Amino acid sequence: MALATALIAWRASALGQWIVDDAAITFAYARSIDEGLGPVQQPGADPVEGYSNPSWLALLLVGRGLGLFDHGAFLGVSDLVLYPKALALLCTAGVLACVTVAARAVLPGRAWAVTLLTGGVLAANLSYVAWSFSGLENPLYALTAAATGALLVHGAVRGTLLRPGLAATAGAVALLAALTRPDGAVLAAAHPVAVLLFLRRGHLVRAARAVALSCATFALPYAAFLLWRRATFGLWVPNTAVAKAQKPPRLDQLAAAGELLTYGGWALALIGAACAGIALARPGPPRRALAALLVPLALTLLAYGVLGRDWMALYRFATPVWVLAATALALAAGVVWRAERPRARALVGSALAGALLLSVTGQAAQNRRFTDRPTLSMCFVAERYGHTFNAYASYLGLRDATVALPDLGGTLLTSRLRVVDVAGLTDRRVADAYAAGDTAALRHYVLNEVRPELLHVHAAWTDKTGLTVSRLAAAGYVPLYREGNGGDYVRADAVHDPARITALRERARPALDAMVAEMRAAGCGPVLRAGEGARA
Numbered sequence: 001m002a003l004a005t006a007l008i009a010w011r012a013s014a015l016g017q018w019i020v021d022d023a024a025i026t027f028a029y030a031r032s033i034d035e036g037l038g039p040v041q042q043p044g045a046d047p048v049e050g051y052s053n054p055s056w057l058a059l060l061l062v063g064r065g066l067g068l069f070d071h072g073a074f075l076g077v078s079d080l081v082l083y084p085k086a087l088a089l090l091c092t093a094g095v096l097a098c099v100t101v102a103a104r105a106v107l108p109g110r111a112w113a114v115t116l117l118t119g120g121v122l123a124a125n126l127s128y129v130a131w132s133f134s135g136l137e138n139p140l141y142a143l144t145a146a147a148t149g150a151l152l153v154h155g156a157v158r159g160t161l162l163r164p165g166l167a168a169t170a171g172a173v174a175l176l177a178a179l180t181r182p183d184g185a186v187l188a189a190a191h192p193v194a195v196l197l198f199l200r201r202g203h204l205v206r207a208a209r210a211v212a213l214s215c216a217t218f219a220l221p222y223a224a225f226l227l228w229r230r231a232t233f234g235l236w237v238p239n240t241a242v243a244k245a246q247k248p249p250r251l252d253q254l255a256a257a258g259e260l261l262t263y264g265g266w267a268l269a270l271i272g273a274a275c276a277g278i279a280l281a282r283p284g285p286p287r288r289a290l291a292a293l294l295v296p297l298a299l300t301l302l303a304y305g306v307l308g309r310d311w312m313a314l315y316r317f318a319t320p321v322w323v324l325a326a327t328a329l330a331l332a333a334g335v336v337w338r339a340e341r342p343r344a345r346a347l348v349g350s351a352l353a354g355a356l357l358l359s360v361t362g363q364a365a366q367n368r369r370f371t372d373r374p375t376l377s378m379c380f381v382a383e384r385y386g387h388t389f390n391a392y393a394s395y396l397g398l399r400d401a402t403v404a405l406p407d408l409g410g411t412l413l414t415s416r417l418r419v420v421d422v423a424g425l426t427d428r429r430v431a432d433a434y435a436a437g438d439t440a441a442l443r444h445y446v447l448n449e450v451r452p453e454l455l456h457v458h459a460a461w462t463d464k465t466g467l468t469v470s471r472l473a474a475a476g477y478v479p480l481y482r483e484g485n486g487g488d489y490v491r492a493d494a495v496h497d498p499a500r501i502t503a504l505r506e507r508a509r510p511a512l513d514a515m516v517a518e519m520r521a522a523g524c525g526p527v528l529r530a531g532e533g534a535r536a
Contacts, residue, residue, distance in 0.1 A: 001096045001112075004119020008092050011123045012133040014371060017081045017379065020312070023135030024378040024409025025425060026051045027080060030060035031070055031413070039232070041412050041426045042419060049229065050426030052238040055179040056137035059087055072527055080378070080413070080528055084135040091139035092132060095122075098146035099327050102153040106289045107334045117330040117352075124360050126367040127263065127314040128322040135378065137180050138319040144177035145320035148187050148296045149327055152194045156292035157285045161195055162203065167210040171217025178222055182241065183303040183317070188218045190296045197291060234428075243424030243431035257305045260318055263366070265359030268329070271351050275332035278339075286335040290328065297324040311460075312375045314366070378410045382528050384515060386414030389454050390530070392480065392488070393417055395504055396495045398453045404446055405456040406465075416530040420450050422457065422465055439466045447475040453494040458486035481508040488512075 025041070029051050032040045039047050051057055060083075063069030069083040099118045103111035122128050132139040151170050155161035170191035177184030191214040195207050230236055261269050276294075279286045300320040310316050333352060337345050385407055393401045393416075404420040405411065411419055422442075424430035433442035443466050446452070455477060457467045462485045469485070477489040478501060488508070495501055 001093065001100055001115050001119075004096050004116050004123075005089070005093045007119050007123040008129060008132075009089055011126070011129045012085070012088070015130060015133060015374065017077060018374050019081055019084065019135035019378040020374075021376045021378045021381045021407060021409040022312075023084065024080070024381070024413055026053060026057050026060060026137075027070065027135075027378075028409065028412035030057055030064055033057075034061055034064045034070075041408075041421070042415070044418065045426075046428070047233060048426050048428055049233045049235065049238045050240060050421070052182055052240045053137035053140075053180055054225075055176055056140055059140070060084070063087075078527060081135075085133050088133045088139040091143045094143045095139075095146040095323055098143070098150040099330070102150040102289070102293070102327065103331060103334065105154045105157040106286050106331060107338060110334050110338065114327075114330045114334045117333065118326045121268075121326040121329060121356065122322060124356060125264065125322055125326075126363060126370065127316075128319055128326075130314055130370065130374070131316050131319050134316075134375075136316075138316070141177060141180045141184055142319045142323045144173050144180060144184060144187065145296055145300055146323050146327065147173045148177070148190050149293050149324055152190060152292035152295060153289045153331075156194065156198055156288040161191070161198060162206045162210040164210070164213055167191060167214040168217045171214040174214075174218045175221055178218070179225065182238065183307060184320075185222070186299045186303040187296060188215065190299055193299075194292050194295050197295065198288065239428060239431050240425045242428075242435045245435045245437070256309060257301050260301075260304070260315060260321060263315060263363060264322070264325070265355060265362050267355035267358045268352075271355045272325070272329035272332060275336045275348070276328060279332045279335040282339070286331075290332055290335070293324065293328050293331065297321065297328060300324060313370050376407060378413070378528075380410070381407045382410030382414045384410075384512075385456065386411040386528075386530075388488075388512070388515075389456070390414070390416055392454055392490065392504065396490060396500055397497070398490075398494060401454060401494070402450060402452040403454040403456070404450060404452040406461045407456075410528065413528040414530055417454070420446065420452055422446060422461065422467070439464070443467060443471065447471075451491065453491050455489045455491075456487070458483045462486040480505050481512050 028041055029039060032038065032042065037043055039049065041048065041050055060069055063083045064071070069079050071079055073079060074082055096115055096119055100111050100115045103114035107114060128142075132142060148170065151166060151173065152161070155163075155166050160166050171188070174185070174188040174190065177187045192211045195211050199207050226236060233239065235242065276290055279290050304317050304321055307317050333348060337348055340348065385405055389403045389411075392398075400418070402418040402420060403415065404422050406421070406423040408419065408421050408423065408426065420430075421427045422430060424434050429445050430442055433439065433445065446455075446465075446467070455467070455472070457465060462468060467486075472489055476492050478492045479487050480490055480501070481488040490501060492498070492501065
């Protein structure tokens, strides 16, 4: 297990200090809650559930309370980077421990090999590695999926699925999954489905009791949480779900799961399916183990398909799928290996090695694009938007100013301005406008009600919001720095000395061009706090 964990950690080290900016939104909420401000994005803001990962938020709060998170740096690296990556490493070790538990139920003498193969497959998969070490809740979600798989395998092989302890534990793990990501609630169905799958005549009453206990362990606390959410925020779902305007799932969305097969490698998938087919064809504990493991795998794959495509690269929502699929592959291969003669074993080993090599080479171009330019980082956003707009406000003499922009995490950690999220994740009015498909209402709110002194849009956000150059000009905004179809803007009537706008515009482009080139892969420095920033 230690070697498998080390393999994954080694692969993650290639990403350096990268933390995706979306993760920093939860970091900002952790700071506010720990400082006694409540669930707000920054001091003075209204309570809005701009996060969808309360259990991950709780772990960040524990770290902050212990002085391990959002307090400073270790060896020059911010603990905003180190602590979530340390949590990811612990969760990764937990995932592999669950794999070991499952493997011991079926292959007690070869559990180490199953764990090592699982770790190798996961280490080779940059999607799993990158998003597990991104600062987001992915590693905790992966751990709940692995724990569910281990529970079901153990229960199916040992005949303990109907025992109260296992049923309650399965419900509790599903509860943790649902509080880690909303789609994690799908794991609440794993134990009932497995019970139904292995139901034997004469055990109907016991099965009903076990399912009822599992469901109650999940549903009662989760219902209490939903009531608290409704009472606190006025919504049954996180505001992030409203902002993303998630539509009812369509059947064609499930085809997105095919993209995972292409990325993971068709050869690896076919060999895994062949090994699983051989194992499932033979009666005995291995068949029960694999059948049980396929239940949470199918559920998480279904959830992935329902969620639809994400704008972030490398299949961010697929983390639990990768874990369960890799475990199923390794376990099936181990079962086939044990049952076959040396020549067949050599064939299985060679096929697995070749398929893994094909998988890695097939992913290479996609992975290279990601490592060269990973999804927008917290450190870049903190410097480009947080510190930069602080400096704009100081230079232009804007007191108690507001900035409206879509890139939020690093901004919230560093901005001393009031921040309005035009992506809607932390702003109820903007989220409602997106949900209603009413961008006119969004623009009216931003330009006529909020009237921010400073504003930024770029790329897709310009089209999505309709905050185009012409509309901003009509509302009295002038550019400070042009960036494609958008850029940085200031409301002209908020500045007492127009000459300072001209002067700032002249100095902004070379400074920001250099910053953009330099900060794509740079670290954050020791702390991220509200301030002006050295270069902005």
